Amino acid sequence: MGSLQGQNVVVVGGSRGVGRSIxxxxxxxxxxxxxxxxxxxxxxxxxxxxxxxxxxVADATQAAAPDAVFAALEPDVL
Known part of the structure; x- marks a missing residue:
């Protein structure tokens, strides 16, 4: 992986498994x-x-999830 210094990264499903590794x-x-x-x-x-x-904490299948994510951190990488 290249340097992500200074980048905002959002990982959906980031608490376990492959997401956690990311x-x-x-x-x-x-x-x-x-x-x-x-x-x-x-x-x-x-x-x-x-x-x-x-x-x-958010359920990505819910309509309000994207707004909650973008309110918490505007991603450069999703």
Whole structure:
């Protein structure tokens, strides 16, 4: 992965599995990262383990989800 220094990265499904790996990789590349997921517990665990990650509990299938994401962090990479 190239440098993401100074980039805003939003990862939908970022609390577990492949999404979590993407969150960790983007953080290591210097990005500001917002992890979005439905599970508050998994996001809380992620925020304890991945210093600096921002989190948002949201269901991506809901109509209000995009507005909530863009209000939290305007992404350069989604």
């Amino acid at each position: 969150v960790e990789a983007a953080l290591s590349e210097g990005a500001t990262v917002l992890a979005v997921a439905r599970g508050a517990d998994a996001l809380t665990e992620l925020s304890w383990e991945a210093s600096g990650v921002k989190t948002l």
